[in-house]
Amino acid sequence: MQDVLCVWFGSSGFDRSAEGLLGAGQRIAATTKGKLHSLVLGKGDNGSRAAAIADSVQIADQLSLDAYSPEEALAVITSVAKSLSPGAVLFANDAYSQELAPRLAYRLGGSAIGDAADVVAEGDILKVTRSVYGGKAVAVYHLERRPSVAWIRARAQAAATPRSTQAEIKHIATSADPNAATRLLERQTEAHEGVRLEDARWIISGGRGLGGPEPFEQLKELADTIGAQVAASRAACDAGWVPPSWQVGQTGKRVAPDLYLAVAISGASQHLIGIADAKVVAAINTDQHAPIFKHCQFGIVEDYKKVVSLLKEKLQALKG
Numbered sequence: 001m002q003d004v005l006c007v008w009f010g011s012s013g014f015d016r017s018a019e020g021l022l023g024a025g026q027r028i029a030a031t032t033k034g035k036l037h038s039l040v041l042g043k044g045d046n047g048s049r050a051a052a053i054a055d056s057v058q059i060a061d062q063l064s065l066d067a068y069s070p071e072e073a074l075a076v077i078t079s080v081a082k083s084l085s086p087g088a089v090l091f092a093n094d095a096y097s098q099e100l101a102p103r104l105a106y107r108l109g110g111s112a113i114g115d116a117a118d119v120v121a122e123g124d125i126l127k128v129t130r131s132v133y134g135g136k137a138v139a140v141y142h143l144e145r146r147p148s149v150a151w152i153r154a155r156a157q158a159a160a161t162p163r164s165t166q167a168e169i170k171h172i173a174t175s176a177d178p179n180a181a182t183r184l185l186e187r188q189t190e191a192h193e194g195v196r197l198e199d200a201r202w203i204i205s206g207g208r209g210l211g212g213p214e215p216f217e218q219l220k221e222l223a224d225t226i227g228a229q230v231a232a233s234r235a236a237c238d239a240g241w242v243p244p245s246w247q248v249g250q251t252g253k254r255v256a257p258d259l260y261l262a263v264a265i266s267g268a269s270q271h272l273i274g275i276a277d278a279k280v281v282a283a284i285n286t287d288q289h290a291p292i293f294k295h296c297q298f299g300i301v302e303d304y305k306k307v308v309s310l311l312k313e314k315l316q317a318l319k320g
């Protein structure tokens, strides 16, 4: 019997990422006939939705994301994990979790893996599927050393099924570690408006083929007609046309929208990794042989200049 501990940051509330994380944890716990525990870091989520799913809920609400310290977060997760002795610890795929998961595995003497597309239990072993070689192949890993600590593509996991009973919610204290190995010296906040790309339901993304920063204004206007977010390929970000935070892909954001419209993006494997969890991909590209067309459900072989304004008109008319 192996318990599962799911750890997430409460600042976005019980969002799609938390739903998917607990969904994955619930399915593993059902297979191993173990308990499902949850640990919420920071304020923002009162734990009530988790309490309808997990067997125990702990909230470390003194942990501040404004003054985030990996050492303080690690100290509390390590202490909770040691007291519960789970066979698996699952994190989501936010930047904090990606940093914490391998360090936690080291502290607990377990095994670590990141970017898991799928996690299942097989006996005492956690089987993790993830894409490798820039998305060209899929590898299955067996994590044999316990606990198995994994950060997973949480938004792409099916949500957990709530029960009729509510678990007890416990608030736990955190404290700064005076012997912390790392210290944060400076913090810079990046301005962003609207929904985070990771949470966006619709994304319109532009690439190098747009030719400059101005066409992104057109994409923004198109996006505004349907409440979509605008993103970009690395080529467009590297050119300085849009901020680096808009980048989707292997070294950018991993997104999971209902619709991803790639405009003048060739579809390099490193870009495709970032949109692997999109439900529907559509593309506009002048080159009918562009790789993106092999990975999309809808495609238009045409100059974006002819399509984007027309699409905006049609959508506005539909809205009207």
Ligand SMILES: Cc1cc2nc3c(=O)[nH]c(=O)nc-3n(C[C@H](O)[C@H](O)[C@H](O)COP(=O)(O)OP(=O)(O)OC[C@H]3O[C@@H](n4cnc5c(N)ncnc54)[C@H](O)[C@@H]3O)c2cc1C
Pocket: 206, 207, 208, 209, 210, 232, 233, 234, 235, 236, 247, 248, 249, 250, 251, 252, 253, 263, 264, 265, 266, 267, 268, 269, 270, 271, 274, 284, 285, 286, 287, 290, 302, 303, 304, 305
């Ligand atoms: C280690 C590593 C990590 C990387 N990480 C990322 C990442 O996270 N994200 C990412 O995006 N890339 C990443 N890359 C870069 C990636 O390999 C590609 O270089 C990049 O994605 C290309 O961006 P693009 O499709 O915008 O540009 P291009 O490949 O130059 O494609 C432009 C496309 O626009 C089309 N086009 C041109 N004019 C028009 C027009 N008028 N109308 C319509 N279509 C037109 C062209 O036919 C072409 O297909 C990474 C690379 C490496 C090596």
